[in-house]
Amino acid sequence: MDIAIQWAWGLHYAHAQGVIHRAVSPNTLLITPDNAAKVTDFGWTTISAINAIAGMSPAQIHPTLLTPQIDCRGWGLSILEMFAGGRTWAAETPASQVLQDYLATETDDPAEGTPLPQMPLRAVQLLQRCFQDHPEQNHSEQNHPEQNHPEQNHPEQNHPEQPTLLLQQVATELQAVYRETMGHIYPHREPIAPDSTPKGVADRFNNTAVLLWDLGRSNEAVTLWEQALIAQPHHLESIYNRGLMLWRSGKVSDDQALLRHLETSRSANPTWAVDYLLSLVHLERGDSEAALKLLENIQAEGVQQKEITAALATVKQRLPVAKQLLPNFSTRIAPQHPTSPEMVAVTLGAASRYALSGDAAGAIRLWDIPTGKALSGFKGHQGAVRAIAFSPDGCSVLSGGDDQIMQLWNVADTSHIHLFDGRERRATDLYRRSPFSPFAALLGKLDGFTRRLQSTTHHGTVWSVGFSADGRYVVSGGDDRVVKLWDIQTGKCLRIFQGHKGPVLAVQFTPDRQHILSASADQTIKLWEITTGHEVQTFKGHRHLTSIACSADGQYVAASADPLQVWDISTGQRVQSFEMQGSRSVVFTPEGRFILAGGDDQHLRLWEIASGRCLRTFDGHQSGIRAIALSSDGNYALSADATALKWWAIHSSTLPDLAPLRLSQIQLTDPQITSDHLYEQEVAQAQVALAQGDVMTAAQHIRQARSQPGYNRGAEAVQTWLSLYTSLPRQSLNSSWEQVTFERYTEAINSVAFSPDSNCLLTGSADTTLKLWNIQTSRCLLSFEGHKIK
Incomplete structure (x- = not known):
């Protein structure tokens, strides 16, 4: 009986909102641990299936008769099924016949052999009413049998007028039956659902949006979340859900945007709720440390929630694969080299045990990653080292720089092996390969000096170098606009690739060993065939192109430019x-799901290729990032700014823990004066006072309205408060907050202008575009493109 009453209340509420379930059955009812009944699965059935649920034949079902009476039938059959111990009738059996059969049979449960409770007589009478086709019509006919009803031949005109009241009356009568049967009054009162208050509207919009998103109707879901935020600007669940889905789908690429929006909602929401949702976002970003701190703070405040405990367990499990800055270099490099010249290049060895850095003074340092110590140095360049690379076996180092020289070094003793100057190696080079040769250092100095006078690797700075996968060849690019292929053993130039119209800034062998990729200051990337020297493909459309990276499968090339781009x-x-603005360096993760990029904005960012979102922003550098390198397993990354090296845990192969969407917990309470009602009353009184010219009283009411929980930035209150500015002095700034963020720019915004009605914003950017924005939704309505300069 308790379940039957709650069920009737729930359906009555749905009908009051204009919603017909159409498929009421025991399968559509959920019972919570505290025995609260929840109706679910609204509107999921078809007309052809209703006969099996509501006890009606297909001939009886007309689309215009799919009214709340259908739910009355389904409810009645479900109650009958509870009393009968299960469904004992065939589909399409008329509901009234099912009830008659039940009353004529035994009430013992054949499976358990225990007596089932008999249905009280008044409950039977209620079900009989539910199973009538038109209970209110039959009641009218009994009272007025002499009246003719010409509309009976038009079923679309026979809509029941009172079925919503019927379920409410059923629940009321069942409470009386409960008292007669149990010997005491029914212990619960009918809940009062949120009315049209801003929070109630936002709650409903949010919950419907979650359902639509699950059904794949993403655009409709986002629209509803935006409507929820119009109703209540700081509705926490809508801020979280909308931001999460826009971020996850790449429509808002910045992972920091959602974090900022949640932070700004603190003043209107319980702190622990905001912190909990922030922890879920941090967990998806891979920042387990931040998530753990937030969750532990919640527990320290005495909040005991099952979801907090579960989240803590997950976070602790994920700590070993957290994406974070590691201390290897952060605390050791500065004391060792407080006045080191600017670093401009870095690379990692195959096993990620050692790293190399090149600086503006021409020095190359070998670093031990576990200890963060500099082990040795390679000296020989007369200008900045612009490019360095480990050989695949880790035994040799290749370098190039401003002195127009490309050199090969022995890692074991830092000795110089030979230059790449286009000439065959001489016998003296053999001495240099032995770390025990007493003549190695002297020969290196003399021969190196002689070769600089005779020839250079490139005519101008050597910007990039790289080894082939088998270590037999190297490739280089420089100021002279050409790409060169070299034999590692002889130092001989085997082929020159010509076609770029600007300095070649980056070069790389493709994994198939058949091609070379190059990037140039002419803002193009070229694919070259090694055997013929022919240009196979050219990728155009870049701005500020600085470097490239090829995916491990050879399918894609990433361009470090404004913006970052990935090409097939x-x-x-x-x-x-x-x-991403001002990127300087980019690498693919081994599995190809992400690219890691760093640049002038001092941030290292992990981008998800499929969605286009930034999964994680890493903070830690104090100046622009010059170069980055990734370990072969994708677990760690090395980055360099002008004065510091940073070692990061990336764990790119670990899939992110997707944060769940958040339903609004609609509070159904006994009638009382809530903060929603107080807010509305105060705003209404303020508007009345304002209309009467009493601005002081209006201001007092608005202050009271904005003091209600969740309404500090209520739209009606804020607008009314703004209207007081012409009458009351403004003594100081009370508060400020980020209202809208416009996030589609790749360069600086130089000018903004409001439309006369303040609904739109026009912006001009250094990216040569004008954009028209809807201020309320932050959507870009139009992009005007055609200018050639800023």
Whole structure:
């Protein structure tokens, strides 16, 4: 009886909102641990299936008769099924016949052999009413049998007028039956659902949006979340859900945007709720340390929630694969080299045990990663070292720089092996390969000096160098606009690739060993065939191109430019772009799901290629990032700014823990004066006072309205408060907050202008575009493109 009453209340509420379930059955009812009944699965059935649920034949079902009476039938059959111990009738059996059969049979449960409770007579009478086709019509006919009803031949005109009241009356009568049967009054009162208050509206919008998102109707879901935030600007669940889904789908690429929006909602929401949702976002970003701190703070405040305990367990489990800055270099490099020249290049060895850095003074240092100590140095360049690379076996080092020289070094003793100057190696080079030769150092100095006078690797700075996968060849690019292929053993130039119209800034062998990729200051990337020297493909459309990276499978090339871009090598088509300004260096993770990029904004960012979102922003550098390198397993990364090296845990192969969407917990309470009602009353009184010219009283009411929990920034209150500015002096700034963020720019915004009605914003950017924005939704309505300069 308790379940039957709650069920009737729930359906009555749905009908009052204009919603018909159409498929009421025991399968659509959930019972919570505290025995609260929850109706679910609204509107999921079809007309052809209703006969099996509501006890009606297909001939009886007309689309215009799918009214709340259908739910009355389904409810009644479900109650009958509870009393009968299960469904004992065939589909399409008329509901009234099912009830008659039940009353005529035994009430013992054949499976358990225990007597089932008999249905009270008044409950039977209620079910009989539910199973009538038109209970209110039959009641009218009994009272007025002499009246003719010409509309009976038009079923679309026979809509029941009182079925919503019927379920409410059923619940009321069942309470009386409960008292007669149990010997005491029914212990619960009918809940009062949120009415049209801003929070109630936002709650409903949010919960419907979650359902629509699960059904794949993402655009409709986002629209509802935006409507929820119009109703209540700081509705926590809508801020979280909308931000999470826009971020996850790449429509808002910045992972920091959602964190900022949640932080700004603190003043209107319980701190622990905001911290909990922040922890879920941090966990998806891979920042387990931040998530753990937030969750532990919640527990320290005495909040005991099952979801907090579960989240803590997950976070602790994920700590070993957290994405974070590691201390290897952070606390050791500065004391060792407080006045080191600016670092401009870095690379990692195959086993990620050692790293190399090159600086502006021409020095190359070998670093031990576990200890963060500099082990040795390679000296020989007369200008900044712009490019360095480990050989695949880790025994040799290749370097190039401003002195126009490319050199090969022995890692074991830092000795110089030979230059790449286009000439065959001489016998003296053999001495240099032995770390025990007493003539190695002297020969290196004399021969190196002689060769500089005779020839150079490139005519101008050597910007990039790289080894082939088998270590037999090297490739280089420089100021002279050409790409050169060299034999590692002889130092001889085997082929020159010509076609770029600017300095070649980056070069790389493709994994198939058949091609070379190059990037140039002419803002193009070229794919070259090694055997013929022919240009196979050219990728255009970059700005500020600085470096490239090829995916491990050879399918894609990433361009470090404004914006970051990923190209399909075989088709020449751009497959993704990422809004990041001033990038200097980029690498693919081994599995190809992410690219890691760093640049002038001092941030290292991990971008998800499929969605286009930034999964994680790493903070720690104090100046622009010059170069980055990734370990072969994708677990760690090395980055360099002008004065510091940073060692990061990336764990790119570990899939992110997707944060769950958040339903609003709609509070159904006994009638009382809530903060929602107080807010509305205060705003209404303020508007009345304002209309009467009493601005002081209006201001007092608005202060009271904004003091209600969740309404500090209520739209009606804020707008009314703004209207007082012409009448009351403004003595100081009370508060400020980020209202809207416009996030589609790749360069600086130089000018903004409001429309006369303040609904739109026009912006001009250094990216040569004008954009028109809807201020309320932050959507870009139009982009005007055509200018050639800023």
